[in-house]
Amino acid sequence: MKIILMGYMGSGKSSVGKKLASALQLPFKDMDSEIEKAEGSSVSEIFAKKGEIYFRRVENQILKNLLQQADSFVLATGGGTPCYGDAMEVILKTSKVISIYLKAPIPTLVRRLYDEKDGRPLLAHLNSEEVLEDFIRKHLFERAFYYNQAHMTVEAGEENTDKIVENIIAGLF
Template sequence: MKIILVGYMGSGKSSIGKKVAEVLRLPFKDMDTEIEKAEGISVSKIFSEKGEVYFRKVENTILKELLKNPHSFVLATGGGTPCYSDAMEFIQKQKDIVSVYLKIPIDILVSRLFSEKAERPLIAHLGSEVELEDFIRKHLFERAFYYNQADLIIEVGPESVAETVEKIILKLF
């Protein structure tokens, strides 16, 4: 089985995904890391030098390559991964995949992302928490259609990573 975590940036896909993989004794993969390995440069550099359209094409290609792999693993996608091209449709068509949407309140996203916006190309230009909240609200509205197609929707709040992992494991089995 492959477990694919989707959700907005800052929702905890990587930290929760690592712990889910550890509990289930599966390899963990991170979409951004896989892209950086394939391209030989950072995601930030890809965005600044080649643009978002190029990034999304590479992301979609790598996603499909990963999902064709016959081995089980946990994958933390990028926030936009399921929302571009046919990615979510492709995920849903695979037999051995469970997709999990980590749904998190906007206020928690704002507090998590504002302090780390410099490392996130899509939000680095935003100057205030109000601008960030507006940006997130708009993005979530646009992306909800894709995120909500996930097999499981897990509400994530202020609880610990371990508590969220437990919610996921209980829904999986």
């Protein structure tokens, strides 16, 4: 079984993914780390030197490669992973794959992302919490079509990570 975690930046995909993988005794994979390994550059460097379109192509190919592996794992995707190219279609059509949308409220995302925005290429240029909130609101509107196709939606707002993992496991079995 492959468990694919999706949701907006700051929704907890990596932290939940690590704990979920541990609880299910599965390997944990992080899409950004997989891209950095394949490209030999950080995500920020890829965005700066080659642009977002190049990044999205690489991301899509790495997702497809991961889904073709025989091994089971938990994968934390990037926030945009399911929204580009045919990624969501591939996720939904691949057997033994369960996609989970970690849905966090906008105020929670703003709080989590504002202090770390400089390390996130899509957010670094945003200079206030109000501008960040508008940006997130617009992105969530655009991405909701993809996120809402996930096999399961789990609230990832103010719940602690252990409770979110517990809710996911309850939904899986």
